Amino acid sequence: MSQHYTHTDSSENSRVHAHEKNLLRALAASNTGLFSLFVSDRFSSFIWIVSSTDIAVWIISALLAIGIGASKYAKWNARNKLVRDLAAMDPDRREKLLSRMSPERAMEARQELMQRFHIS
Numbered sequence: 001m002s003q004h005y006t007h008t009d010s011s012e013n014s015r016v017h018a019h020e021k022n023l024l025r026a027l028a029a030s031n032t033g034l035f036s037l038f039v040s041d042r043f044s045s046f047i048w049i050v051s052s053t054d055i056a057v058w059i060i061s062a063l064l065a066i067g068i069g070a071s072k073y074a075k076w077n078a079r080n081k082l083v084r085d086l087a088a089m090d091p092d093r094r095e096k097l098l099s100r101m102s103p104e105r106a107m108e109a110r111q112e113l114m115q116r117f118h119i120s
Contacts, residue, residue: 083112087119 086094086109098106113119 079108079112083109083116086113087117 086097089097098109101109110120
């Protein structure tokens with residue numbers, strides 16, 4: 001089955017096609033067109049998702065850094081308190097306490113005592 005277009009059909013087609021082109025041009029030029037609204041809404045929601053993800057990552061990283069810092073400070077503070085208490089003890093009691101500690105921690109405590117308080 002072959003279709004035969006008459007002269008009026010082709011001119012009708014070209015008018016519709018020209019009208020569609022004009023509509024697309026007007027829509028693209030218009031700031032309030034559906035295309036620009038769709039693109040701007042999608043783009044702004046994409047930016048919002050990226051920004052909220054970035055913010056969440058930064059918050060989690062900050063909390064993790066605060067937790068690690070607090071842990072290191074608590075460990076340093078406890079070690080500092082132990083060395084100060086050992087320095088204030090009489091030598092016999094200090095040796096008894098150092099002998100009960102693990103060898104690594106006892107060695108660290110002895111080194112701190114020697115460096116800070118010149119106690120052997």
